[in-house]
Amino acid sequence: MTLKKREQQAILQNLKQNTSAKITSTSLLESYTKVVSLANSLQIALIALFGLLGAMAAPIAFNSNDQQQLNIFWLLLILLGTHFLSLFIWLIGCLKRTNVSANHHWFNVLLSKLGRTMRLPKEVIEAFLTLRFGSSAGTWGVARLLHCCWTSYLLGGLLSAVLFLMTHQVHFIWETTLLTQQDFHSLTQSISTLPSWLGFPAPSAADIAFSQVGIDQQPEDTRKTWAIWILACVFIYGVLLRLMLAVLSHILYHQKRTAVWHSYTSNKPLTAKVSSQIVDPAPTNQSDSQIVPPRPLESAEQRSTSLDQICYLFEWSKSIPTDALNGCNAASLNNAEQQQAYLQHPIDHRAIIIDADISPDRGSLRFLRQANATTESFYLHGNAFVQAWSQALQEREITPHKIIHLKD
Structure with a gap:
């Protein structure tokens, strides 16, 4: 067949x-x-x-x-x-x-x-x-x-x-x-x-x-x-x-x-001459002329900070990047219960690691926007949808300084 x-x-x-x-x-x-x-x-x-x-x-x-x-x-x-x-x-x-x-x-x-x-x-x-x-x-x-x-x-x-x-x-x-x-x-x-x-x-x-x-x-x-x-x-x-x-x-x-x-x-990985798109974007009241283009991201090597925070792997489905984590013992945020506990019990120096090889969706972005107040950094691991994630997070009032590209 x-x-x-x-x-x-x-x-x-x-x-x-x-x-x-x-x-x-x-x-x-x-x-x-x-x-x-x-x-x-x-x-x-x-x-x-x-x-x-x-x-x-x-x-x-x-x-x-x-x-x-x-x-x-x-x-x-x-x-x-x-x-x-x-x-x-x-x-x-x-x-x-x-x-x-x-x-x-x-x-x-x-x-x-x-x-x-x-x-x-x-x-x-x-x-x-x-x-x-x-x-x-x-x-x-x-x-x-x-x-x-x-x-x-x-x-x-x-x-x-x-x-x-x-x-x-x-x-x-x-x-x-x-x-x-x-x-x-x-x-x-x-x-x-x-x-x-x-x-x-x-x-x-x-x-x-x-x-x-x-x-x-x-x-x-x-x-x-x-x-x-x-x-x-x-x-x-x-x-x-x-x-x-x-x-x-x-x-x-x-x-x-x-x-x-x-x-x-229609949401295939990025190729030449194809721009990134956000899956199911959240509505916004801004006009097209008011949208500010996302700032370029810094890499972990360009940032003086390292992964010494408490790490959380957000909706993670692939193998854990042990080399990139540099010994950080990461927890999981793969279901609604874990995500709710994350929001209800805030602690200092927390970082969320996002799989940037998967395109963003509205449900994920809604949680990340809620978690912004108690999260120190957002690391993007992967390459396929880095720009889409960066744009989506910045549109949800997450400052570019908190978004870091964690390269493979």
Whole structure:
């Protein structure tokens, strides 16, 4: 299986800060490809299972009495009832715009369990769920899967019903306590509107009269008309409707998924003729003409001070730079609890070391701005996003004197 170039770039960018540096890019892409194959196989298996269930359910719906009589509208209700109920629930969920992650949580859990069984790296599975089922992409991705499953279910039921009607001769009847024959005719004509547009014949008043319960003889043409009409209703209101929704969900899923990939590939490491950018910058009231360009940074060698402060590695994911730390025993600020403790228990001579090979984001910058009052220095370790970090920190009122480039 070949991954798209943009997805390859996105997966490498995503895993860059969550995976050990000892794992090569080739190994990451191989593991990611296995997860993609697993997810595709899982979806195909679910679609095939629904098709099998539909093929098994149709003969049960066509189960008739000793006189081989089938109630027409009761039969339609059995064949299409659960389909319309699930479609109604799905539409209500879309209108309410519920939490998108909850809409596809079941698929994430199922894929994660299968991935662990196959011993696939947890980080790669999480990256796959982020890149292919993150944000609203997951909502439309699972919507596509659900509509494909129901299409398979209804198609399996339709083929099974065709086989049943080809091998059995049944009498289609209708009976009611509250409705008249005219009411039944009007209802039939209303349902027949869409099938008639596609060339399927609608039952006539004579067909309805010959199908009333208590009529012993039913013409062969009437039985054939009812059979084609029922099959046409299942095809149009079931298979065709779900197939159209599956195609629509597929288009929206690809659009949202591509947007997720673009959010990663648009923040690639700096290259020639490409300026640094801040991911998700915080709003500012300053106009463009008032923005002061960031001052150039000093290196640790240019500064008389050394790393004799209490050091904290901020959201650190790569190996600890022991040479650069010069014996400093560094603590970690990798989660919300550690960061909250840092803010609540200030002490003197503290320094935060930032991984400058990862682009800044708003959440990280918000914490660093809060920590500025009780932090003596901010060291940038790495080279890829040094200027982006420098600009972002200075925009958050951290003086250039406190920002030092700690070179590799």
